[in-house]
Amino acid sequence: MAEEEKQVTRHDVEESRSLFTPFNMIAGIFLIVGVILAFKRFTGGLGAVTNLDHNNPWGFWIGFDLLTGVALAAGGYVTAACVEIFGMKKYHAALRPAILTGFLGYSLVVFALLFDVGRPWRLPYPFIVNQGVTSVMFEVGACVALYLTVLFLEFSPAALEWLGMKKVRKLAIRLTMVLTFLGVILSTLHQSSLGAMYLIAPSKLHPLWYSPYLPVFFFVSSIAAGLSMVVFESTLSYKNFRNKMDEEHKKSRNAITIGFGRAASLVLAGYFAIKIFGVALGNHWNLLFTNMGLWFQVEMLGFVLLPCFLYAIGVREKNVKLIRFTAFWTVLGIVLNRFNVSLVAFNWQLPMEARYFPSWMEIGITLFIVTVGLVVFRFIVTRMPIFYEHPEYSTEH
Amino acid sequence: MSTSRRKFLKWMAAAGAAATVPEKLSAHEHFTGYPDSYGVLHDTTLCIGCRSCEAACNEVNDLPEPDKPFDDLSVLKEKRRTDDKSYTIVNKYDVEEHLRSPVFRKFQCNHCLEPACASACFVGAFTKTPEGAVVYDASVCVGCRYCMIACPFDVPTYEYNKALEPRVMKCTMCHPRLKEGKLPGCVEACPMEALTFGKREDLISIAQERIRKYPDRYVDHIYGIEEMGGTSWIYITGAPYEEIGFRTDLGITPAPEFTSGALAMVPIVVGMWPVLLGGIYAISKRKEQIAKKEKEDEVTRAVNENQAKADENLKNTKEKAQKDQEFAVEKAVKKALEEAEKNKDSGKEES
Ligand code: SF4
Ligand code: SF4
Ligand code: SF4
Numbered sequence: 013m014a015e016e017e018k019q020v021t022r023h024d025v026e027e028s029r030s031l032f033t034p035f036n037m038i039a040g041i042f043l044i045v046g047v048i049l050a051f052k053r054f055t056g057g058l059g060a061v062t063n064l065d066h067n068n069p070w071g072f073w074i075g076f077d078l079l080t081g082v083a084l085a086a087g088g089y090v091t092a093a094c095v096e097i098f099g100m101k102k103y104h105a106a107l108r109p110a111i112l113t114g115f116l117g118y119s120l121v122v123f124a125l126l127f128d129v130g131r132p133w134r135l136p137y138p139f140i141v142n143q144g145v146t147s148v149m150f151e152v153g154a155c156v157a158l159y160l161t162v163l164f165l166e167f168s169p170a171a172l173e174w175l176g177m178k179k180v181r182k183l184a185i186r187l188t189m190v191l192t193f194l195g196v197i198l199s200t201l202h203q204s205s206l207g208a209m210y211l212i213a214p215s216k217l218h219p220l221w222y223s224p225y226l227p228v229f230f231f232v233s234s235i236a237a238g239l240s241m242v243v244f245e246s247t248l249s250y251k252n253f254r255n256k257m258d259e260e261h262k263k264s265r266n267a268i269t270i271g272f273g274r275a276a277s278l279v280l281a282g283y284f285a286i287k288i289f290g291v292a293l294g295n296h297w298n299l300l301f302t303n304m305g306l307w308f309q310v311e312m313l314g315f316v317l318l319p320c321f322l323y324a325i326g327v328r329e330k331n332v333k334l335i336r337f338t339a340f341w342t343v344l345g346i347v348l349n350r351f352n353v354s355l356v357a358f359n360w361q362l363p364m365e366a367r368y369f370p371s372w373m374e375i376g377i378t379l380f381i382v383t384v385g386l387v388v389f390r391f392i393v394t395r396m397p398i399f400y401e402h403p404e405y406s407t408e409h
Numbered sequence: 410m411s412t413s414r415r416k417f418l419k420w421m422a423a424a425g426a427a428a429t430v431p432e433k434l435s436a437h438e439h440f441t442g443y444p445d446s447y448g449v450l451h452d453t454t455l456c457i458g459c460r461s462c463e464a465a466c467n468e469v470n471d472l473p474e475p476d477k478p479f480d481d482l483s484v485l486k487e488k489r490r491t492d493d494k495s496y497t498i499v500n501k502y503d504v505e506e507h508l509r510s511p512v513f514r515k516f517q518c519n520h521c522l523e524p525a526c527a528s529a530c531f532v533g534a535f536t537k538t539p540e541g542a543v544v545y546d547a548s549v550c551v552g553c554r555y556c557m558i559a560c561p562f563d564v565p566t567y568e569y570n571k572a573l574e575p576r577v578m579k580c581t582m583c584h585p586r587l588k589e590g591k592l593p594g595c596v597e598a599c600p601m602e603a604l605t606f607g608k609r610e611d612l613i614s615i616a617q618e619r620i621r622k623y624p625d626r627y628v629d630h631i632y633g634i635e636e637m638g639g640t641s642w643i644y645i646t647g648a649p650y651e652e653i654g655f656r657t658d659l660g661i662t663p664a665p666e667f668t669s670g671a672l673a674m675v676p677i678v679v680g681m682w683p684v685l686l687g688g689i690y691a692i693s694k695r696k697e698q699i700a701k702k703e704k705e706d707e708v709t710r711a712v713n714e715n716q717a718k719a720d721e722n723l724k725n726t727k728e729k730a731q732k733d734q735e736f737a738v739e740k741a742v743k744k745a746l747e748e749a750e751k752n753k754d755s756g757k758e759e760s
């Protein structure tokens with residue numbers, strides 16, 4: 013503890029003295045490489061940086077930046093629903109960081125899509141030129157666009173407090189309830205629709221992962237992802253931005269960890285149950301001991317059932333350390349699940365040499381995007397009232 | 410799924426879609442093929458793998474020069490697939506167990522009756538034309554490549570190496586040529602009449618007739634009548650389909666039906682969620698209010714109690730003070746009277 017404290021202060025001192033902190037250096041390298049790769053992408057086409065081909069049109073960017081990104085940004089709507097709709101005011105301190113993470117998360121998703129789609133300047137076409145309403149992707153696009161706007165508005169009070177624009181802020185605050193409702197509805201729709209996108213390809217997705225209930229799976233797992241992400245993010249933030257947190261934030265930290273851990277445990281249990289139900293419904297038991305089946309078991313036992321138990325134990329023994337570790341583990345599990353659906357179990361029947369594996373440049377651009385996100389996050393939390401209440405407004409709510 | 414349930418879901422989907430784009434709707438209703446549409450029958454027993462169709466396709470569609478010339482038959486050694494430079498390819502399959510000679514099979518878009526690609530595209534870039542061709546409009550395509558994910562036959566390909574205007578590339582069934590009254594390039598070029606162009610219904614009759622006439626030559630199945638809800642290109646062959654590059658596990662459900670259920674949930678969620686969440690909100694709000702009221706009541710009670718106590722104290726004090734005062738006055742009066750009496754007495758004595 014004491015050492016951590018020292019580190020933080022030393023870090024701060026260095027930061028004010030020079031730009032060459034380890035974080036800045038690594039971030040700088042990722043950013044430079046990213047800009048070069050981006051140049052390559054937009055001058056040479058997708059083929060210049062990706063391993064995508066005619067059999068595998070979606071790769072790492074869709075699997076990680078889109079599917080995982082959206083799932084991990086679910087903390088915003090989950091926390092907003094808890095605090096504003098379910099009335100759990102004691103988790104209030106978690107709300108602003110979660111909204112900010114959600115807002116940045118979705119912004120990055122859209123940013124990443126600019127790299128992935130062939131003609132990014134046409135992204136508004138589905139809404140203004142020709143509406144493909146039979147497409148699940150149309151629904152995803154519409155919801156993500158609207159939800160990004162909602163998140164922007166939900167986040168705006170913090171920025172407005174920072175800018176000292178009291179009147180506009182008051183207006184934005186008054187919208188809170190409407191925005192929360194909209195946020196939950198839009199999130200339900202597009203979190204599930206991301207899964208529904210794969211419904212069209214039963215012949216390409218392995219039967220253990222394909223199910224008519226894919227949308228339900230994606231939705232329920234996004235709740236677990238959101239809850240875990242709030243805990244995980246708060247752990248990281250406490251390490252790095254503790255000096256920005258007010259007493260209330262620090263005090264409610266453990267309560268939030270335990271409360272969200274309990275909820276995540278329940279959600280994961282439910283998720284496990286419906287996944288098993290899915291296997292039973294398709295009567296795919298016989299597939300469980302094939303190679304793909306064993307991998308399915310690794311995902312289900314190691315990254316759903318195990319964290320479900322660990323959360324439960326952590327909550328019962330009030331072991332916040334264990335809960336924090338489990339949050340991290342669950343986040344990994346979500347990444348694994350989205351990768352499995354989009355990359356591992358997709359096109360599973362193709363011969364090995366026709367399968368897709370990402371190029372380092374695809375991963376490089378993803379790192380670039382994540383780094384941009386971290387830098388913006390740091391910019392915001394070191395300036396705006398995210399981890400503390402602005403003194404002028406602290407008497408509200 | 411029973412018909413009534415399906416109808417209901419469809420109706421719900423329609424209601425949801427109608428809210429956004431009313432006049433688009435009719436185009437997306439359940440659809441079982443245009444009655445007089447055209448198609449092509451590929452009879453693999455007649456195909457000799459000469460690649461004339463590939464050459465013709467390349468020419469009529471102005472596609473780029475191939476890596477190896479079309480008369481180079483060595484490419485048949487590999488299993489190829491179509492790409493952004495070729496809308497069609499012919500592969501060779503050795504099926505010694507069943508036939509002495511190898512089987513050649515041509516790949517291109519199957520022009521589904523209810524195309525997965527069209528239902529998946531979020532900007533509606535694909536159209537199933539009344540002539541039977543499924544055509545693509547590059548002028549609206551965003552390049553998301555969801556059509557490629559959706560197509561069960563792995564047909565659409567993408568110009569990955571173009572930075573500015575990459576397109577999805579696939580066989581057009583020579584729709585522009587059909588409009589001019591010409592045959593598709595590949596059909597016209599085939600020297601063996603392994604490809605037959607015509608009304609889909611007629612083609613089915615022809616295929617059935619051939620199978621009936623030469624039961625030893627053909628497998629008793631016409632691929633494409635029912636697969637994925639039916640395709641405009643249909644096939645007959647002498648070897649088991651799965652051994653010559655066909656997927657026989659696709660089923661007969663048209664692709665749009667896989668997603669219609671999920672899409673039908675949209676209006677339900679939009680309709681139900683606010684009610685549910687609103688209810689929860691109202692309850693939690695009410696709980697909050699009750700809690701608040703209880704707290705307030707508690708406070709008022711405490712305050713009132715205090716007030717009462719204070720009042721009583723005050724009263725007591727006042728009473729006491731008054732008593733004290735009265736007592737003092739009485740005492741003073743008494744004293745004064747006594748004094749007066751005394752004076753009187755003494756005055757009497759003096760005088
Ligand atoms: S074969 Fe594929 S590309 Fe061709 S119409 Fe059918 S779904 Fe579309
Ligand atoms: S790549 Fe183009 S044609 Fe294919 S689904 Fe996307 S927008 Fe539609
Ligand atoms: S129909 Fe036309 S586009 Fe299609 S394979 Fe034949 S020649 Fe090529």
